[in-house]
Amino acid sequence: MVKRQYWLLGGGLSLAAGLWLMDGLTHTLVQVGELTFTGAAALVGVWWLYQRSTRTANPGTPDPGLTRAQVDQTLHQTQQVLDALSQELQPDLSHHVPLQAQALTLQTQKNHLSLDCDRPQLRLAVVGGTAVGKSTLIQGLQQRWTGTPTLDCQEQTLALGQDPQYWQQFDLILFVTPGDLTESDRQWLQGLRHGVGGSTDPQSSLPSPALVVALNKLDHYSPGQQATLLTQLCHRLQGWVDPVNIVPIAAAPDPIQVRRQSSDGTWHQSQEQPDPALSPLIDRLGDLLQGDPGQQLLWGTSYRLAQGLQRSAHTALNQVRRDRAMALIDRYQWLAAGAAFLNPVPSVDLLAALALNGQLILELSRLYHKPLALHQGQELAATLGELLVKLGLVEISTQALASVLKTNGLTFWAGSGLQGVSAAYLTRMAGLSLVEYFQSLEGEAEATTPAIVERLRPILHQVFSLHGQTERLQAFGQTAVAHLKGLQPQAKSPLLY
Numbered sequence: 001m002v003k004r005q006y007w008l009l010g011g012g013l014s015l016a017a018g019l020w021l022m023d024g025l026t027h028t029l030v031q032v033g034e035l036t037f038t039g040a041a042a043l044v045g046v047w048w049l050y051q052r053s054t055r056t057a058n059p060g061t062p063d064p065g066l067t068r069a070q071v072d073q074t075l076h077q078t079q080q081v082l083d084a085l086s087q088e089l090q091p092d093l094s095h096h097v098p099l100q101a102q103a104l105t106l107q108t109q110k111n112h113l114s115l116d117c118d119r120p121q122l123r124l125a126v127v128g129g130t131a132v133g134k135s136t137l138i139q140g141l142q143q144r145w146t147g148t149p150t151l152d153c154q155e156q157t158l159a160l161g162q163d164p165q166y167w168q169q170f171d172l173i174l175f176v177t178p179g180d181l182t183e184s185d186r187q188w189l190q191g192l193r194h195g196v197g198g199s200t201d202p203q204s205s206l207p208s209p210a211l212v213v214a215l216n217k218l219d220h221y222s223p224g225q226q227a228t229l230l231t232q233l234c235h236r237l238q239g240w241v242d243p244v245n246i247v248p249i250a251a252a253p254d255p256i257q258v259r260r261q262s263s264d265g266t267w268h269q270s271q272e273q274p275d276p277a278l279s280p281l282i283d284r285l286g287d288l289l290q291g292d293p294g295q296q297l298l299w300g301t302s303y304r305l306a307q308g309l310q311r312s313a314h315t316a317l318n319q320v321r322r323d324r325a326m327a328l329i330d331r332y333q334w335l336a337a338g339a340a341f342l343n344p345v346p347s348v349d350l351l352a353a354l355a356l357n358g359q360l361i362l363e364l365s366r367l368y369h370k371p372l373a374l375h376q377g378q379e380l381a382a383t384l385g386e387l388l389v390k391l392g393l394v395e396i397s398t399q400a401l402a403s404v405l406k407t408n409g410l411t412f413w414a415g416s417g418l419q420g421v422s423a424a425y426l427t428r429m430a431g432l433s434l435v436e437y438f439q440s441l442e443g444e445a446e447a448t449t450p451a452i453v454e455r456l457r458p459i460l461h462q463v464f465s466l467h468g469q470t471e472r473l474q475a476f477g478q479t480a481v482a483h484l485k486g487l488q489p490q491a492k493s494p495l496l497y
């Protein structure tokens with residue numbers, strides 16, 4: 001508060017002398033002998049009062065509770081996932097060349113991030129449309145900022161559609177506008193909001209980069225217009241950017257004509273270059289960056305980036321595991337197909353029991369490092385089989401497969417052939433659902449079979465509806481028939497539906 005009042009009086013006067021008395025008009029003639037401070041004081045007053053009345057918790061600053069220990073813990077967890085990834089890639093590296101390359105890149109990024117936590121420089125993105133004054137502002141900031149951390153200013157253009165995640169790497173984003181927001185500005189800000197801290201973002205609990213908005217080229221406007229513009233900006237960004245983070249500046253005000261009266265009473269006219277008016281921004285950065293708040297911003301970035309790396313490493317790990325899981329599912333689906341084909345069962349309900357293999361469940365659980373006990377694998381297989389029947393998925397799948405096989409002329413060995421294809425299909429769907437289930441687990445696996453089944457229920461629905469489209473069923477049916485043809489027992493005579 002003391003600082004701001006000081007700025008009001010001291011900074012306000014220098015601004016006034018520098019530019020705000022120009023009444024916003026370039027080349028305005030200023031009579032030094034008749035200066036009045038009313039205009040500047042009015043604007044500063046409006047700005048200050050507006051900020052006081054509308055000040056809210058700033059969603060653009062990091063969670064003040066974030067500690068270095070939390071950052072270290074996240075980095076440690078990221079390393080654990082990376083270790084698991086490299087370990088699981090080892091047995092068949094040649095099958096996973098791109099993933100191996102990705103794992104190495106992620107590890108390099110993680111190593112860099114561990115050091116990055118203690119960097120003495122703040123990464124500041126200066127963003128805005130064309131010719132809004134970004135380069136000029138960076139120059140001015142670099143000349144005037146003497147605090148710690150030092151500023152690593154990076155000029156960035158508004159690339160609409162650019163991945164909002166890109167902005168996660170910055171500690172602070174300084175958005176520059178020379179007036180009211182344009183449509184592109186609005187779109188970009190919306191994208192940023194949703195990408196790095198908006199309410200629709202599932203990662204919204206992560207601290208986001210701080211956002212400061214600089215209203216530049218203030219010398220182009222009269223005090224009245226300046227006040228209106230500031231109010232408009234505060235209004236447009238309400239609920240997201242604290243008004244205290246919306247600052248009026250003039251990075252390179254236009255020269256002004258000055259008339260001076262000499263002692264002999266004659267008037268002389270000359271052109272003068274006002275100083276850049278950056279103090280509202282410098283003051284605000286001082287509040288945001290020095291001491292603990294600045295440290296929090298740097299930690300916030302490391303924390304976000306570590307979380308992002310961890311997610312990428314998880315995705316890669318899931319990809320490796322999924323590849324292995326698919327090989328397992330393939331093997332078990334053809335086992336089930338062969339069994340049903342060679343020894344047809346009298347009802348589709350029994351088919352489900354045949355398709356659900358406890359051994360497959362056990363192997364998948366081990367692959368995802370959530371091992372189930374032998375009895376639990378068997379129990380889960382039986383319960384899942386019952387659930388498939390209860391949900392009507394066995395009946396529906398068998399009928400759908402029968403119809404696609406028929407329309408494709410794949411009608412050989414009707415009863416047993418269809419059972420073979422259906423058994424393979426049910427095994428595959430159950431296997432894919434289990435893969436989704438294991439992938440969705442964080443921390444410990446569910447302890448009891450009913451709890452697992454409860455979590456599997458919606459997954460089963462999703463997987464069956466995703467794979468139940470006609471084209472997919474056709475493709476599967478054709479592959480399965482081709483597979484079964486290789487198993488065709490001599491004794492069997494072709495049957496038709």
Ligand SMILES: Nc1nc2c(ncn2[C@@H]2O[C@H](COP(=O)(O)OP(=O)(O)OP(=O)(O)O)[C@@H](O)[C@H]2O)c(=O)[nH]1
Binds near residue numbers: 131219252
């Ligand atoms: N009147 C006035 N002109 C300014 C101000 N700030 C910058 N300018 C002028 O605006 C023009 C563009 O400034 P730059 O700093 O090059 O803008 P930029 O955003 O980096 O431009 P690009 O990189 O081309 O997008 C230059 O002529 C600056 O002198 C200001 O506060 N007032």
Ligand SMILES: [Mg+2]
Binds near residue numbers: 134135136155
């Ligand atoms: Mg530039």
